[in-house]
Amino acid sequence: MEKHTEPVIQTSRGAVTAQTSGLQLFLKRLVQQKVxxxxxxxxxxxxxxxxxxxxxxxxxxFQNFKPHKSFxxxxxxxxxxxxxxxxxxxxxRILRNTFVMSSIKLVLGFVxxxxxxxxxxxxxxxxxxxxxxxxSYLPHFISWVVAASIVTTVLSSEGIINVLFMKLGxxxxxxxxLGKGEYFWGIxxxxxxxxxxxxxxxxxxxxxxxxxxxxxxxxxIDGANRFQRIWSITLPGLKxxxxxxxxxxLGHILExxxxxxxxxxxxxxxxxxDNLEIFVLKWGMEQSNFSLATAAGMFKTVVSFVFLVSANTxxxxxxEARLY
Numbered sequence: 001m002e003k004h005t006e007p008v009i010q011t012s013r014g015a016v017t018a019q020t021s022g023l024q025l026f027l028k029r030l031v032q033q034k035v036x037x038x039x040x041x042x043x044x045x046x047x048x049x050x051x052x053x054x055x056x057x058x059x060x061x062f063q064n065f066k067p068h069k070s071f072x073x074x075x076x077x078x079x080x081x082x083x084x085x086x087x088x089x090x091x092x093r094i095l096r097n098t099f100v101m102s103s104i105k106l107v108l109g110f111v112x113x114x115x116x117x118x119x120x121x122x123x124x125x126x127x128x129x130x131x132x133x134x135x136s137y138l139p140h141f142i143s144w145v146v147a148a149s150i151v152t153t154v155l156s157s158e159g160i161i162n163v164l165f166m167k168l169g170x171x172x173x174x175x176x177x178l179g180k181g182e183y184f185w186g187i188x189x190x191x192x193x194x195x196x197x198x199x200x201x202x203x204x205x206x207x208x209x210x211x212x213x214x215x216x217x218x219x220x221i222d223g224a225n226r227f228q229r230i231w232s233i234t235l236p237g238l239k240x241x242x243x244x245x246x247x248x249x250l251g252h253i254l255e256x257x258x259x260x261x262x263x264x265x266x267x268x269x270x271x272x273x274d275n276l277e278i279f280v281l282k283w284g285m286e287q288s289n290f291s292l293a294t295a296a297g298m299f300k301t302v303v304s305f306v307f308l309v310s311a312n313t314x315x316x317x318x319x320e321a322r323l324y
Contacts (some may be wrong), residue, residue, distance in 0.1 A: 009023035038258050061294040072285070081295040089295075091279070098275040104189040112197045114238065117204035118230055136198025144195075148263035152178065178264060181272035188260055188273075203236060211237040223297050240321035247315060247323055251308030252301040276300050 061081055065073040085091055095128060116136065121131040139147065154160055157174035165171045177183050194298030211233065219229045258277040276296060283291030308323075315322040 006232040008148050026173040058294060058298055059296050060291050063291055065291045065294075067288075067290070077291075081291045081297075084292060085295050085299065093271065094274055094276055094279045098254055098256045099274060101188060101261070101275060102253050104185055105256065106253075108189050108193050109196065109200055109249075110242070110246070112193050113200035114204055114242070115200040116197055117208065118234060120205060121208045121234070122226065122230070129292060133198065133201075136201070138198070139195045140199035142195070144225045144259035144263060147191070147195055148260065150265060151187070155187065167315045178266065181269040184265065184269045188264065191260060191264070192257075203241060206215065207238050207241040208234060243315055243320045244323065247308065251304050253307050254304050 015092060028307075062184040064080075065074055065079050081167070113139060119135060120129055123132070143161060156162070157176060161177065162174040163170070164177075166173070189235075214266045215233050216229055219233060224232065254276055256275045258275075258281075261275055262271050262278060265278075280296050283289045283296065290319075312322045312324065
């Protein structure tokens with residue numbers, strides 16, 4: 001027993017020493033980067049106050065919450081609100097709409113942003129490149145109220161789309177584009193791309209700037225054309241960024257947005273335009289059922305968390321870049 005105990009003691013002492021050294025190294029780096037630490041304090045305070053403190057409100061999902069009663073007077077109902085939520089047929093329609101709109105936004109957002117970033121990176125005329133970047137960035141800074149007004153005007157019965165399509169002979173008469181639910185997802189996807197594609201290219205252009213230019217020079221000497229250089233050098237260089245952004249976007253898979261759906265949607269397209277955010281608003285503010293609205297919000301958060309962790313775990317097992 002004595003022979004067996006001594007290595008354990010030594011191992012324990014070694015582990016303690018390693019932990020102490022690790023702590024000392026952490027504190028040393030903390031002191032060295034004190035400016036960055038101080039800069040992060042306001043963000044951490046904002047995160048704690050606006051993201052973590054409100055989590056106590058999740059308790060209302062397990063109550064029959066009445067605003068005029070104190071917390072101690074609230075009636076606890078367990079999982080009854082979740083049972084009501086999952087037995088509501090409209091909830092599954094809302095869930096379908098949310099998934100579809102999020103998927104459209106995710107796919108179109110990635111494809112268009114990466115494509116535009118590659119095209120901009122290949123431009124040699126700096127002035128023309130800056131002009132294209134500026135034009136593509138501008139819609140991002142327009143509020144959704146203004147953007148929705150522009151889209152509504154363009155798609156009205158006398159708007160430019162109807163006029164152009166009738167001139168080309170594609171349609172016989174004006175089409176009420178925002179009055180038909182089956183058109184809503186496509187219109188929303190195109191609108192999202194128009195508004196955010198320029199802004200989304202920034203991170204890809206930044207990633208391309210870190211690729212060693214000598215790789216392109218070597219490929220050109222070896223006879224690779226422009227498309228081959230993009231396929232073999234640019235896209236692999238963007239892969240870590242694409243994976244990280246994909247993981248983060250999957251964490252927001254049930255957050256299809258609120259403003260575009262609320263502003264562009266109407267009673268005729270509600271079966272396609274309503275999503276979880278609008279569902280929570282209607283039950284919470286219009287129906288005053290705060291407990292059911294909170295339950296729907298909790299469901300969204302839990303599912304998003306599962307998607308985030310799952311995507312990160314898969315990326316880790318595949319040896320790709322990951323969040324943690």
